[in-house]
Amino acid sequence: MSMLRYPTVTATDAARRALSELARTAGPLVVVQSAGCCDGSAPMVLPASEFPLGAGDIEVGEVAGVPVYVSIRELRAWEHGDIDLDVETGYADGFSLTPADGLHFVSRLRGCAIAHHASPRRTTMKTAVVTSFDAPLEIQERPIPEPGPGQVLIHMETCGLCHTDIHAAHGDWPVKPTPPFVPGHEGVGTVTKLGPGVSNRSVGDRGAIPWLGHACGHCDHCVSGWETLCEEQQNSGYSVDGAFAEYAVADATYVVQVPDAVTSFDAAPLSCAGVTTYKAIKVAEISPSEKVVIFGIGGLGHLAVQYARLVGAEVIAVDVTEEKLELAKELGADHVINAVTSDPVQVITDLGGADVAVALAVSPKAFQQAFASLRRGGRLVCVALPPEHEGTMLLPIFDTVIKGIKVIGSIVGTREDLAEVFRLHALGRTRVIAEPRKLEDVNDAIDDVLHARTSARLVFQF
Ligand code: NAD
Ligand code: ZN
Ligand code: ZN
Numbered sequence: 001m002s003m004l005r006y007p008t009v010t011a012t013d014a015a016r017r018a019l020s021e022l023a024r025t026a027g028p029l030v031v032v033q034s035a036g037c038c039d040g041s042a043p044m045v046l047p048a049s050e051f052p053l054g055a056g057d058i059e060v061g062e063v064a065g066v067p068v069y070v071s072i073r074e075l076r077a078w079e080h081g082d083i084d085l086d087v088e089t090g091y092a093d094g095f096s097l098t099p100a101d102g103l104h105f106v107s108r109l110r111g112c113a114i115a116h117h118a119s120p121r122r123t124t125m126k127t128a129v130v131t132s133f134d135a136p137l138e139i140q141e142r143p144i145p146e147p148g149p150g151q152v153l154i155h156m157e158t159c160g161l162c163h164t165d166i167h168a169a170h171g172d173w174p175v176k177p178t179p180p181f182v183p184g185h186e187g188v189g190t191v192t193k194l195g196p197g198v199s200n201r202s203v204g205d206r207g208a209i210p211w212l213g214h215a216c217g218h219c220d221h222c223v224s225g226w227e228t229l230c231e232e233q234q235n236s237g238y239s240v241d242g243a244f245a246e247y248a249v250a251d252a253t254y255v256v257q258v259p260d261a262v263t264s265f266d267a268a269p270l271s272c273a274g275v276t277t278y279k280a281i282k283v284a285e286i287s288p289s290e291k292v293v294i295f296g297i298g299g300l301g302h303l304a305v306q307y308a309r310l311v312g313a314e315v316i317a318v319d320v321t322e323e324k325l326e327l328a329k330e331l332g333a334d335h336v337i338n339a340v341t342s343d344p345v346q347v348i349t350d351l352g353g354a355d356v357a358v359a360l361a362v363s364p365k366a367f368q369q370a371f372a373s374l375r376r377g378g379r380l381v382c383v384a385l386p387p388e389h390e391g392t393m394l395l396p397i398f399d400t401v402i403k404g405i406k407v408i409g410s411i412v413g414t415r416e417d418l419a420e421v422f423r424l425h426a427l428g429r430t431r432v433i434a435e436p437r438k439l440e441d442v443n444d445a446i447d448d449v450l451h452a453r454t455s456a457r458l459v460f461q462f
Pocket of ligand 1: 161162163164165272273276295296297298299300301318319320321324339360361362363365366382383384385386410412413449452456
């Protein structure tokens with residue numbers, strides 16, 4: 001929290017007058033900003049003797065002789081601007097003192113560089129919507145959703161563009177989402193509202209909305225640490241609206257806290273590309289010095305190279321563009337292979353064969369090559385999800401049996417896996433290579449990913 005900037009506090013003349021008058025009748029007062037956040041939220045104005053200030057309440061200033069506290073959880077929400085205390089008409093709810101009948105105190109946000117803070121009480125938000133599988137996404141203004149029971153409302157700061165969002169928008173897979181829907185499952189932002197019954201999250205928390213938007217919590221998969229296999233799961237940006245939007249509601253229990261040391265920009269790609277490849281490396285049970293080949297150095301692959309390095313593997317990177325291979329080298333790959341200009345199976349066989357091959361390229365051919373590059377005892381980890389019409393992998397039974405090959409499907413990772421991914425990043429063990437984009441440019445962004453014209457990941461900034 002020491003990294004947070006504290007807001008400065010000012011007040012309008014009307015607010016100063018109202019505070020002074022109240023203090024004359026009610027005695028010494030305090031102003032406490034402890035719930036709600038940003039522009040237009042109501043601070044509590046209370047007799048100093050009645051408010052049990054705790055260690056989490058930080059004094060940030062003084063208005064008309066009255067100290068102003070912001071609860072530590074709220075500071076993040078205010079860190080981009082300053083508080084200007086005001087009064088406005090309308091009754092306050094809660095137990096705050098009111099300056100006069102029909103008036104209440106309100107905190108305005110001043111000097112905020114972020115445009116979306118500047119307009120109070122917005123009711124609509126910008127979203128990117130898939131309206132049909134063969135049309136570009138549409139930028140639509142939609143009502144800001146209300147968090148239902150157990151949900152939180154998240155004000156998005158960033159959201160990565162995963163290749164899965166493109167499959168979703170095109171209806172590529174056997175199980176299809178239902179248009180219209182909002183994709184996006186690498187969303188990171190601040191909790192601005194709690195739905196009924198939420199006690200495990202607070203306003204001001206920064207959280208990630210990952211692919212696993214909800215699981216039942218009590219089936220055998222859920223209770224054995226495999227919530228990613230839950231049959232009841234909901235997927236963000238697929239079966240429920242996702243994070244290509246300025247706001248999104250999400251199941252509070254499946255939102256993963258982002259540590260202070262991880263920026264929202266980096267946290268976005270880590271929330272799917274990171275956790276997915278971290279898990280893929282985990283399930284491959286790699287011993288140090290084993291050879292691991294990563295097919296596809298895109299959003300997922302550039303992180304896979306780094307996790308393979310972290311478990312001590314000798315890393316081979318395969319891609320079809322030189323830029324991605326350069327990047328793989330920079331991130332620590334020991335060997336790189338261009339699958340267009342050389343035969344990866346031959347090169348890997350010449351290196352002694354791979355113990356583990358991780359298939360991240362959206363190409364059935366890459367899966368075949370990944371399998372064929374394995375040595376005895378090898379593990380093929382299948383992660384990419386090519387479209388339905390090319391989604392079958394033919395494996396030779398003889399080689400699979402004789403070589404004792406394991407074929408492993410791996411789908412994202414659990415909340416705990418993501419927490420570990422964030423911890424590793426906070427420790428400086430991984431680097432996220434990404435470019436910022438605007439949500440309005442979503443269709444160009446998709447085009448750029450499909451033509452491999454991007455750095456490893458594109459991240460929408462709101
Ligand atoms: P991406 O487009 O960012 O990366 C794909 C990379 O593969 C690119 O660098 C491309 O140049 C490279 N490539 C293409 N053809 C190749 C070939 N024949 N050989 C080697 N490399 C090749 O995509 P991404 O966001 O990293 O996602 C990859 C796939 O993983 C997608 O199908 C996505 O849906 C899937 N995915 C699966 C999970 C999961 O949990 N299993 C999670 C996230 C994404
Ligand atoms: Zn994804
Ligand atoms: Zn379950």
